[in-house]
Amino acid sequence: MKSRSLIILLFGLILPSFVAGHISAQDDTVAEVIRQKVEQIKVKRELKVGNSQISSFRVLPDLYQRRDFRPIWTDTVMQEELISSIEDTYKEGLNPNDYHLEEINLVQAQLTTSDPYDPKMLALLDLLLTDSLARLAYHSIFGKEDPLTHHPHWNLALKIDDLDPTGFLEKAIESDSLAKTISGWKPQLPLYQRLIKALASYRSIQANGGWNPVPLGPTLRKGLEDPRVPLLRQRLVATGDLSDKTTDSKVFDETLEQAVIHFQARHRLHPDGAVGRKTVEALNVPVERRIDQIRVNLERARWVLHALGDDFVLVDIAGFHVFMYQDRKVIWTSRVQVGKPYRNTPVFKSAIEYLEFNPTWTIPPGILSNDILPAIKKDPDYLNKRNINVLDRNGNLVDQSSIDWSQHPGRSFPYMLRQEPGPNNALGRVKFIFPNKHFVYLHDTPSKSLFEQASRTFSSGCIRVENPFKFSELLLNDSSNWNYDKIMEVVDSKKTRKVFLDEPMPVLLLYWTVTVEEDGKVHFKEDPYGRDNAVLEGLKGKFRIRSIHTQ
Secondary structure (H helix, E strand, O other): OHHHHHHHHOOOOOOOOHHHHHOOOOOHHHHHHHHHHHHHHHHHOOOEEOOEEOOOOOHHHHHHHHOOOOOOOOOHHHHHHHHHHHHHHHHHOOOHHHHOHHHHHHHHHHHHHOOOOOHHHHHHHHHHHHHHHHHHHHHHHHOOOOHHHHOOOOOOOOOOOOOOHHHHHHHHHOOOOHHHHHHHHOOOOHHHHHHHHHHHHHHHHHHOOOOOOOOOOOOEOOOOEOOOHHHHHHHHHHOOOOOOOOOOOOEOOHHHHHHHHHHHHHOOOOOOOOEOHHHHHHHOOOHHHHHHHHHHHHHHHHHHOOOOOOOEEEEEOOOOEEEEEEOOEEEEEEEEEEEOHHHOOOOEEEEEEEEEEOOOEEOOHHHHHHHHHHHHHHOOOHHHHOOEEEEOOOOOEEOHHHOOHHHOOOOOOOOEEEEOOOOOOOOOOEEEEOOOOOOOOEEOOOOHHHHHOOOOEEEOOOEEEOOHHHHHHHHHOOOOOOOHHHHHHHHHOOOOEEEEEEEEEEEEEEOOOEEEOOOOOEEEOOOOOOOHHHHHHHHHOOOOOOOOOOO
16 A cells, blocks of 8 residues: 555665764765665665664665765754754653664764764764654654554555655755754644643653642542541642642632532543542542553554544544534534443544434344344343334345244344334434444434433444534535424434435544643543553554555
C-alpha cells in the first residue's frame, strides 16, 4: 500500500548540528568516510555509532549519493534547530533518545575534547543527525507506535501517495527554517497543543512533589467535619480544582463542595459533590499515572489528527460522547452508549450515507448465537414479547411454532430474525448507516435510563445516541424539508423510510482517555477496554521500524 511507503523509506535521514563550525562541505576526507559508511549500510544493513543504531537503510544512502557523499550538516543554525526539535519531543511525550540525542551529545563532547577536525567522528555525527531527522519525521507524521498493533481494523492511515522520501527530506534540509518545517510535520489541530500544555502542567505538579493520597473512609460531604478534609483540600489545590490555598480547615464547606464537583466532572464521575469511594480512588491516582495517560493520548493524536477534514462526526468511545464538527468546530454533542468490554466498539473511519427512520433490526450472527437463541430456549414467548419475526433466506415469514429450537445450537441457524419497527425496537426510531464490516452504526435506543450512568458500556458494539432526532436534523441539513417537525412526522408514521444525505458525512470512531477543553481544563476518563497500558509500553520501548501493512 503506497500510503505507508514513507514509513520505511524515510529511514535514511538525520541532522548533525555541532559539525558546522568544524567541517567544510568541500572536505573530501569527511566525504570519503561518509561514502565508506554508506556502503556498509547498503551491504550489511547495519551501522552503529556508539550505542545508537542507524535505522535509515534506504533513504540515507540515496540522500548521500545524490550529494556525492558530501556532509549535510555544515550550517550551525540548522544543526541547532534540529537538536532543539529533538529536545522538544520530550514535551510531546516522546523520548529524545529515540532520536540519538544522548549519542549526539557524546560525539560532540568527544570532538570538543579531542580533535575537532577528526574526519571519522565528523562523518559519523553527520550520519547520526541525518538518521535522527528521518526518525523525527517518521514519528511526527505517523506516531511511534503502529495503531494496527492496537486496533486490528484501523483504516485511518495517512496517505502520501507517490512520495519521494529522499526528496521529502532534501526539501526539509534545504528549507529556510528547519525548525518550522519539523513543526509543520506535527498535528496542527489545537487539541494537540492543549495536550502538550496539559503534559507540562502535570509534570510541573510532579516536580513540586505531586499529591498525597486521601485516606478511604465514610463519605465526605458538605457540612461534615473530618480530619481528612485538609488532605482533600491539599489534593484539590494541587490540580487547580480548588483555588483557595487555605487548606487547614477540617470543615467541608460549600467552596470545597464546588471544587469536588469540578474534579468529578473532569474525571467523568457523578458530580454530586460527595467524596465516596470512586471519587477517592480518582483523587489517589498518582501524578505519574496521569502523566503517562496524557502521553498515551498524545500518541493517539499523532495517529489521527493528520487525517481529519473540516466537517465530520467523531465518536469518543472512552468518553461516551459523540460530537459533530463543522469547520473543525463542535456544533453539537450528545451522550452515547458504546460496546461492552467483551464486545467493544471498534476504532475505524467511515462515512454516514443515509438515515433509516422506524428501522427494523436484523439480528447479527454473533448476537443471535450468543444471546437470542439461548434466550428463546429459556422462554418460548421471547420473540413475541419483542415483536421479532422469523424469516427464511428469501425473506418469507416462518411460523415460529414450526421450529424445533433445540436443534439449532448457534451459527448454523437457517433463518433470520428481524425485530419490527416500534418504540421497543433495539435500534429505537432511527439509525445512521455507514458502510463497515463490523455491523456497527449509530442509532436511537429504548434504553434511555442508561444514559444517566457515568460509565456507559452497554451495547454489543453499536453506538446508542441520546438525542438522535436533533442529530438527524443536523445531518440532513435541510431546514425546509427536514426540520425537527418533519422528522417527527415521519417517525410517528411508524413506516420504515430511508433518507440519503446529499453528501456522505465522515465519521470517526476513536478512543481517547484524555481530552483538554479550550480553557485548558483536563478531562481524564476510564480506560474501559484496557488499551492504555499497551500503548504506553510501546512508547517506553526502543525505537523500531514498523512492519508495512496492506489494506
